[in-house]
Amino acid sequence: MDFYLPIAEVSVNAPLLVALGAAVGFVSGLFGIGGGFLMTPVLVFLGIPPVVAVASEANHVAASSMSSVIAYGRRRAVDFRMGGVLAAGGAVGSFLGVEIFRWLRLLGQADLVVSLSYLIFLGVIGGLMLSESVGAILRRRRGEPPRARRDRRPLWLYGLPLKMRFPRSRLYISVIPPVALGVFVGVLSAIMGVGGGFILVPAMVYLLRMPAGVVVGTSLFQIIITTSLTSVLQAGRNQTVDIVLATLLLIGGVLGAQLGAKASARFRAEELRALLGLIVLLMGLQMGLGLFVTPDEPFVMMQGAG
Amino acid sequence: MAADLPPAGPPAAPPPALAAPSVSAALTETQVRVTSSFSGARIVLYGAVLDPADRPSDVVVIVRGPDQPIRMARKTRVAGLWINSRPVVFQGAPGFYMAASTRPLETIAGFGTLRRLGAGIDHLAINAPMEQRIETRYGVRDVVVSRLGADYLDWRRAVVRLKENAGLYDTDSTGVRFVDKDLFRAEIDLPAEAPIGAYTAEILLFQNGEPVHRRMRSLTVEKAGAERALYLFAHRRPWFYGLATVIIALGAGWAASVAFRRS
Numbered sequence: 001m002d003f004y005l006p007i008a009e010v011s012v013n014a015p016l017l018v019a020l021g022a023a024v025g026f027v028s029g030l031f032g033i034g035g036g037f038l039m040t041p042v043l044v045f046l047g048i049p050p051v052v053a054v055a056s057e058a059n060h061v062a063a064s065s066m067s068s069v070i071a072y073g074r075r076r077a078v079d080f081r082m083g084g085v086l087a088a089g090g091a092v093g094s095f096l097g098v099e100i101f102r103w104l105r106l107l108g109q110a111d112l113v114v115s116l117s118y119l120i121f122l123g124v125i126g127g128l129m130l131s132e133s134v135g136a137i138l139r140r141r142r143g144e145p146p147r148a149r150r151d152r153r154p155l156w157l158y159g160l161p162l163k164m165r166f167p168r169s170r171l172y173i174s175v176i177p178p179v180a181l182g183v184f185v186g187v188l189s190a191i192m193g194v195g196g197g198f199i200l201v202p203a204m205v206y207l208l209r210m211p212a213g214v215v216v217g218t219s220l221f222q223i224i225i226t227t228s229l230t231s232v233l234q235a236g237r238n239q240t241v242d243i244v245l246a247t248l249l250l251i252g253g254v255l256g257a258q259l260g261a262k263a264s265a266r267f268r269a270e271e272l273r274a275l276l277g278l279i280v281l282l283m284g285l286q287m288g289l290g291l292f293v294t295p296d297e298p299f300v301m302m303q304g305a306g
Numbered sequence: 307m308a309a310d311l312p313p314a315g316p317p318a319a320p321p322p323a324l325a326a327p328s329v330s331a332a333l334t335e336t337q338v339r340v341t342s343s344f345s346g347a348r349i350v351l352y353g354a355v356l357d358p359a360d361r362p363s364d365v366v367v368i369v370r371g372p373d374q375p376i377r378m379a380r381k382t383r384v385a386g387l388w389i390n391s392r393p394v395v396f397q398g399a400p401g402f403y404m405a406a407s408t409r410p411l412e413t414i415a416g417f418g419t420l421r422r423l424g425a426g427i428d429h430l431a432i433n434a435p436m437e438q439r440i441e442t443r444y445g446v447r448d449v450v451v452s453r454l455g456a457d458y459l460d461w462r463r464a465v466v467r468l469k470e471n472a473g474l475y476d477t478d479s480t481g482v483r484f485v486d487k488d489l490f491r492a493e494i495d496l497p498a499e500a501p502i503g504a505y506t507a508e509i510l511l512f513q514n515g516e517p518v519h520r521r522m523r524s525l526t527v528e529k530a531g532a533e534r535a536l537y538l539f540a541h542r543r544p545w546f547y548g549l550a551t552v553i554i555a556l557g558a559g560w561a562a563s564v565a566f567r568r569s
Contacts, residue, residue, distance in 0.1 A: 004344040004498060006529065006536040011345045011498035059555045066559025071567075108379045108393035228552045235548025239540050243551050244342070250555055254562035262566075291387045299464035302377040302393055 007242035008052040014248055021252030025064045028253070029260025030267075031276045032068065032216030034061035034195025034223045037122060038279070039249070041287055048245065050110075054193030055234035056246045061195040062227040063250035065220045067257040072217030079168035079214045082178060083221035086200070089179035090226035093186015098233055101191050108302060112291070117192050119288020125198055126281025133273035140270070169210045169218075177208060186226055195223035198280050212269065327357035328519045329365065329511040336523075338496060339530035349494040349525065353509055356488070364407065364414045364512040365482045366425055367492045369525070371402025371474075372503030376465055394454065396465055398431045401501035402474050406481025406492045415515045423510065423517060427466055427477055434461070473497035494525075502527050 003014045020042060028035035036057050043053035072078050104110040139145075164175045181203050185196035200219040204210045210218070235241040264272065331353030338347045355363045376399050379390035407414060411426045421429045437453040452458050469475040474497065482492045494507070505525040510517050529537050540547045 002343065002345045002498075004340060004342050004533060006342075006533040007540055009499070009502070059551050062552060063555035063559040066556045067562045068559075070560065070563040108377075108390045112387075112389050224556070228556065231552050231555070232545065232548035235540065235551060236545040239544050239547075241540070241548060241551050243536055243540070243547070243554070246551055247554060247558075250558050254558050257559075258562055258566040291389075293388070294383075295381050295388055297464075297468070298381045299461070299468060300379050300381065300390065301468050302379060 003244060003248070005048070005052075005242050005245050007240065008048050008056075008245060010047055010049075012046065012048070012245070012248075017245070017248040018252040021060060021249035022256035023252075024060075024249075025067070025253035025256025026260040026263070027256075027279070028061075028064040029068045029257035029262075030264045031197075031201075031260075031272060032072075032220055032264075033197030033201065033276070034065055034220075034227065035197075035253075036061045036189070036194035036227075037118070037192065037198055037283055040193035041118075041283070043245075048242075050114075050193075051105075051238065051240045052242050052245070054190075055231070055238065055240040056242045056249070057193045058189070058195075058227040058230040058234065059241060059246035060249040060253050062224055062231060063246075064253040064257040065195065065223045065227070067254040068261045069217060069220040069224060071261050072220060075217075076168075077214050078217035078221050079166055079210070080218075080221065081164075082166045082169055082171075082204075082208075082210070082214075083218045083225070085164070085175050085178045086182040086185075086218070086222040087225035089182020089184075090186035090189070090196075090222060091182075091229055093183040093188075094190045094226055094230045094233060095186075096183070097187040097190025098230075098237065100187065104191075105302075111300070114192060115287050115291050117188065118284050119291070120284075121188065121192075121199065122280045122284025123288060125202055126277045126279070126284055129202060129273050129277030130281055131277075133270040133277060136270040137274060166210075169208075169214055171208070171210065173208070181207070182222070182226075185222075189226055190230060195227050197223055198276075326519070327355065327359070327361065327363065327511060327513060329353055329355050329509055329521055331367075331507075331509045331521050331523060333494075333507060333523055333525060336525055338525065338527040340502065340527060341529075341531045341533055344498060344533075346498045346500070347496045349496065351492045351494060351507060351509070351523070352489070353491075353521070354489050355511060357513075361513050364409065365490050366405065366407040366411065366414065366510040366512065367482055367494075368406075368425055368508045368510070369402065369404040369494050369505060370400040370508075371501050371505050371527075372400070373398065374401040374501060375399075378461065378465065378468075380461070380464075394434050394461065395436055396432055396434050396461070398433055399465055399469070400430070401503070402496070402505065403427060403430065403469070404476045404478070404481075404494060406476075406478040408480070408482045408484070408490070410479040411477075414512050415517070419515065419517065425510065427475055430466075432462055432465055434458075472499055474499065496527065500527060502529060 001014045002011045004011045024035040024039045040053050040057045044050050104113050162175050163172060165172050185199055189196045197219050201215055204215045231241055331351055334350040351367060376396040377393045379393045381388045382391050405426050411420055420426050454461055466475055482490050484490045507523040507525060509521040511519040
């Protein structure tokens with residue numbers, strides 16, 4: 001059953017998109033990430049103009065994240081105050097990111113920056129997660145005790161001014177690191193068409209030293225705010241959000257997210273991290289290595305005449 | 307540069323004859339409605355050659371979509387990476403172009419005639435005005451020089467190739483078929499990616515290598531029904547549209563979560 005998308009102006013197979021939405025939603029619920037880094041490249045591959053894919057995907061991420069964050073909220077696994085601080089930075093970041101993206105498109109270098117961002121960020125984060133979690137799995141298999149968590153918190157978190165209490169995370173830290181993290185993730189989400197969960201989750205664990213229990217829920221909460229804002233901004237400024245595309249994706253997405261959240265209880269945390277690390281790493285390599293391969297077609301047509 | 311000649315002017319007046327040959331044609335559809343189930347359209351063009359003298363005739367049908375500037379870049383290797391060059395904007399390329407004829411165009415008429423008529427993809431006046439400057443060379447004034455230099459032809463071929471791959475450009479040297487003595491038929495295949503806007507179908511009658519008569523038919527491709535409503539909503543009230551999409555997304559997420567909790 002083919003559907004003509006009113007904004008993307010291409011015809012797509014509706015059941016395929018719903019199934020894709022469900023698959024990515026499942027991954028999203030399983031790992032507590034938005035899943036944009038998987039979906040955006042797939043949409044582009046299916047022939048949807050990249051600007052529309054990036055903008056509509058933000059909407060799909062918002063829906064899947066909403067679907068799973070409620071469950072986390074009931075378990076009191078969301079630090080709303082931390083999420084709000086991160087989102088404040090994220091809002092600034094998405095404004096900046098939309099402008100940077102426009103400028104890059106004008107120069108014709110948006111493709112390059114997107115591919116390089118995927119290669120660098122997904123590659124590094126995926127690699128780190130994979131090696132860390134595989135190490136943890138091996139230690140458990142050998143019966144060694146898990147490496148003692150260093151409770152000594154880094155000085156730079158405590159030396160900065162503007163301290164704030166985050167009771168749910170049991171933290172009393174400066175707001176500057178979370179705001180800066182939010183800005184950074186906001187910029188990336190506008191450029192790469194992702195929610196930024198794959199950066200937020202490890203950053204909250206390793207940089208902010210938040211308790212593992214609240215990390216995923218808080219990340220989802222922040223993602224909802226940032227991606228909702230990005231959706232409205234993209235629709236308002238660029239008219240690039242395709243409501244039909246987003247709806248097809250989110251029908252599958254919200255259901256998949258529920259199933260994923262249920263399935264996540266069956267796995268150990270480090271196994272999940274290893275799997276996610278592997279997916280992230282492969283996606284980064286897939287996107288980035290294209291830069292090194294001699295293209296079949298040396299010419300590319302670009303969207304819009306700017 | 308040959309490809310930079312001015313676009314086709316009106317064809318030469320038919321040579322005076324006692325009974326001037328003429329051509330007449332009609333499209334089975336003059337309005338293509340793009341709705342949510344749109345996956346391309348096939349339009350049939352029927353026509354007849356009216357020539358009392360019964361001279362051998364060739365018919366060429368040229369369908370053009372709305373002109374769209376094209377922005378293109380070329381990948382070049384820099385330090386091991388394939389990087390896009392500076393984008394180049396091309397003008398004069400129609401968003402859709404189909405040339406169908408009774409036999410290959412170059413056997414119907416000479417190069418000059420085809421160039422003047424803009425008949426055939428090779429004769430489209432695709433150029434990059436922002437790369438051009440006018441200067442005096444060897445004492446000749448107003449020479450058009452393109453900054454793309456000798457690569458210009460590579461770029462132009464790439465424009466055509468990419469459009470052909472998308473099903474938007476087509477040359478069919480047997481696309482016009484005589485189904486009866488003077489009655490001919492041609493098919494226009496519009497892909498789902500065909501741009502929205504006003505199209506023209508030009509029907510040219512050739513005799514003896516010269517265009518003797520021309521008919522124009524028009525065709526519009528427009529969004530209809532829900533597609534049109536959504537498109538207008540997105541463009542006329544973009545901020546409300548954005549809010550609506552977010553409300554749908556958050557609502558669906560919430561609803562799924564509630565539904566799964568109960569089950």
